[in-house]
Amino acid sequence: MSGYSITEPSRRTKWLAGVLVAAYAVITLIPLLWIIATGFKSNTDAIAYPPKVVFTPTLEGYVNLFTVQNRATPAQLAENPPETWYDRIVADRGMVISGPSRFGERFINSVIIGFGSTFLSVLLGTLAAYAFSRYRVPLKDDLLFFILSTRMMPPIAVAIPIFLMFRWAGLSDTHAGMILLYTAVNLSLAVWLLKGFIDEIPREYEEAALIDGYTRFQAFVKIVLPQAATGIASTAIFCLIFAWNEYAFAVLLTSGTAQTAPPFIPTIIGVGGRDWPAVAAGATLFLVPVMVFTILLRRHLLRGITFGAVRK
Amino acid sequence: MSDTAIDRIARRTPPHIARRVRGLSDRAIAWIFITPTILLLLAVNIFPLIWTVWLSFTNYRANRPGAEVQWVGLQNYQRILGNPETWQSMQATAHFLLWTLALQVAIGFALAWLINARFRGSDLWTTIIVLPMMLSPAVVGNFWTFLYQPQIGIFNSVVAFLTGADPAGFSMIGDVRLAPWAIVIVDTWMWTPFVMLICLAGLRSIPPSIYEAAECDRASKWRQFWTITLPMVLPFLMLAVLFRGIENFKMFDLVVQLTGGGPGSTTELTSINLKREAFEKWRTGFASAYAVILFVTVFGLASIYVKALNRVKAR
Numbered sequence: 001m002s003g004y005s006i007t008e009p010s011r012r013t014k015w016l017a018g019v020l021v022a023a024y025a026v027i028t029l030i031p032l033l034w035i036i037a038t039g040f041k042s043n044t045d046a047i048a049y050p051p052k053v054v055f056t057p058t059l060e061g062y063v064n065l066f067t068v069q070n071r072a073t074p075a076q077l078a079e080n081p082p083e084t085w086y087d088r089i090v091a092d093r094g095m096v097i098s099g100p101s102r103f104g105e106r107f108i109n110s111v112i113i114g115f116g117s118t119f120l121s122v123l124l125g126t127l128a129a130y131a132f133s134r135y136r137v138p139l140k141d142d143l144l145f146f147i148l149s150t151r152m153m154p155p156i157a158v159a160i161p162i163f164l165m166f167r168w169a170g171l172s173d174t175h176a177g178m179i180l181l182y183t184a185v186n187l188s189l190a191v192w193l194l195k196g197f198i199d200e201i202p203r204e205y206e207e208a209a210l211i212d213g214y215t216r217f218q219a220f221v222k223i224v225l226p227q228a229a230t231g232i233a234s235t236a237i238f239c240l241i242f243a244w245n246e247y248a249f250a251v252l253l254t255s256g257t258a259q260t261a262p263p264f265i266p267t268i269i270g271v272g273g274r275d276w277p278a279v280a281a282g283a284t285l286f287l288v289p290v291m292v293f294t295i296l297l298r299r300h301l302l303r304g305i306t307f308g309a310v311r312k
Numbered sequence: 313m314s315d316t317a318i319d320r321i322a323r324r325t326p327p328h329i330a331r332r333v334r335g336l337s338d339r340a341i342a343w344i345f346i347t348p349t350i351l352l353l354l355a356v357n358i359f360p361l362i363w364t365v366w367l368s369f370t371n372y373r374a375n376r377p378g379a380e381v382q383w384v385g386l387q388n389y390q391r392i393l394g395n396p397e398t399w400q401s402m403q404a405t406a407h408f409l410l411w412t413l414a415l416q417v418a419i420g421f422a423l424a425w426l427i428n429a430r431f432r433g434s435d436l437w438t439t440i441i442v443l444p445m446m447l448s449p450a451v452v453g454n455f456w457t458f459l460y461q462p463q464i465g466i467f468n469s470v471v472a473f474l475t476g477a478d479p480a481g482f483s484m485i486g487d488v489r490l491a492p493w494a495i496v497i498v499d500t501w502m503w504t505p506f507v508m509l510i511c512l513a514g515l516r517s518i519p520p521s522i523y524e525a526a527e528c529d530r531a532s533k534w535r536q537f538w539t540i541t542l543p544m545v546l547p548f549l550m551l552a553v554l555f556r557g558i559e560n561f562k563m564f565d566l567v568v569q570l571t572g573g574g575p576g577s578t579t580e581l582t583s584i585n586l587k588r589e590a591f592e593k594w595r596t597g598f599a600s601a602y603a604v605i606l607f608v609t610v611f612g613l614a615s616i617y618v619k620a621l622n623r624v625k626a627r
Contacts, residue, residue, distance in 0.1 A: 021423060028501065029440055050479075124348050127345035131345035136342075147350075184356035247448065262450040276458055287452070298439045302442065
């Protein structure tokens with residue numbers, strides 16, 4: 001009976017709990033799996049009744065997502081026989097590819113704005129968090145609360161003046177404007193999360209470095225930063241996911257050059273009704289990286305989510 | 313010591329600057345580190361807020377930058393509070409808020425409690441449950457309109473299979489009575505894991521010795537749940553409700569993609585209503601007053617709630 005605790009749930013309780021949680025998880029997963037599956041369906045399979053679980057996979061949705069097509073007559077098709085595999089998929093439906101779609105650009109915009117704003121918010125956030133953690137700053141608690149309270153604002157409420165500011169400064173629909181905006185939105189969370197991580201690093205390490213003749217700044221770069229690396233990485237992932245998923249500001253402040261994927265994907269339409277496989281293909285490419293990230297880095301992410309609650 | 317980029321920069325720095333950097337007081341470093349953050353937050357958060365308040369007293373329209381701007385006093389506020397449309401969207405928001413919070417608390421707590429039994433594979437299942445909240449609400453909400461399609465949608469098929477109803481006989485987002493529930497279902501699917509994770513943190517913070525003591529006193533499991541588990545998790549649960557409450561009061565992206573506020577204006581939450589006024593009708597002054605009212609409401613409700621929360625914590 002070694003290691004037996006009176007508070008440990010019985011084996012049957014554990015089994016029952018496991019089954020219930022697994023059942024919920026499977027139900028949760030169905031819509032996500034359905035998105036991925038729909039991306040590989042043909043248009044007829046996607047809107048079949050009853051909904052098809054077993055189907056022949058095709059890349060039609062992905063081809064439609066990345067290309068703009070025109071209708072072609074059989075004679076035209078016979079004249080220019082399709083050469084590549086994607087030409088062939090399109091030709092089967094009596095179409096020809098006339099050029100690339102906007103999806104690639106929008107996806108790249110998401111990457112640029114996401115990584116740019118993540119880099120900036122982690123950089124500024126780490127500096128501020130270090131200062132708040134190690135130095136006596138006047139009005140420290142007020143400043144920290146101020147930083148946190150900026151997160152309570154409804155995006156639509158600040159969107160009006162930001163829209164006017166951006167128009168005045170020429171930042172509307174630019175990458176720089178969106179990076180700056182997302183940095184500001186993410187900073188509050190970044191400062192709070194990073195302050196928690198830096199608080200946990202013992203001051204003795206830095207003090208030893210200072211005695212060895214390091215300057216404060218060198219001690220910060222060589223001692224604190226490596227120690228806080230995990231914390232910085234998980235903060236970065238939070239900022240990246242936020243910027244990646246953001247919709248409200250993106251839809252109001254961008255329209256062309258700097259538009260990110262979330263406002264773009266819902267506007268994908270096909271010829272005669274919505275092209276659901278193409279929408280699903282776009283959604284899959286957009287969502288799957290986040291899912292993979294979440295699964296790989298679950299330990300750090302889950303800690304970050306509950307962090308605020310456990311701290312205060 | 314290895315030759316890092318910092319060392320190289322340090323060597324290349326002219327001596328008079330290096331002396332100054334080396335000689336920086338702690339106080340100077342602190343301010344250099346903090347100032348950029350504060351400035352950016354002032355520029356992108358506080359300044360716009362003040363501007364919004366100022367605009368709310370004017371009749372400014374952003375689509376007519378050249379027009380003369382008139383000071384209209386409290387007229388915008390009067391119009392909003394006297395407008396039945398506002399109250400309708402407030403009602404829609406209240407319905408959405410109450411039901412999502414109730415469902416997410418109930419399911420989230422139950423899941424956390426089950427996961428806390430620490431069965432094998434609990435980590436894996438927890439991660440799967442968490443997936444929806446990491447995803448883009450706009451993209452996911454948009455795809456849910458496909459799942460909700462009458463006849464061809466998988467949601468309708470599953471409901472039809474379970475209840476025997478006709479899958480083509482109802483439309484979750486097209487029906488005035490069902491649409492408010494359609495948004496509640498998707499939000500619950502997406503955000504229950506958040507409540508679950510915070511409850512789980514709460515459950516894991518309870519020291520096992522308390523249960524051991526209760527066990528020695530022959531307290532029943534039922535009694536232990538009501539007198540130990542629930543009171544000790546309550547502060548966490550209330551915090552989760554606060555976060556979700558603020559987020560869902562601001563709700564925009566998921567619902568705008570799911571129903572667009574329709575059918576009619578049955579699911580037109582305040583944020584969607586506000587967006588219409590500001591960026592479709594371009595009544596900038598009016599919309600600013602609306603934004604101020606919403607902001608004051610969130611802050612007011614949140615601070616009353618935080619007071620209650622602190623009382624629970626102090627116990």
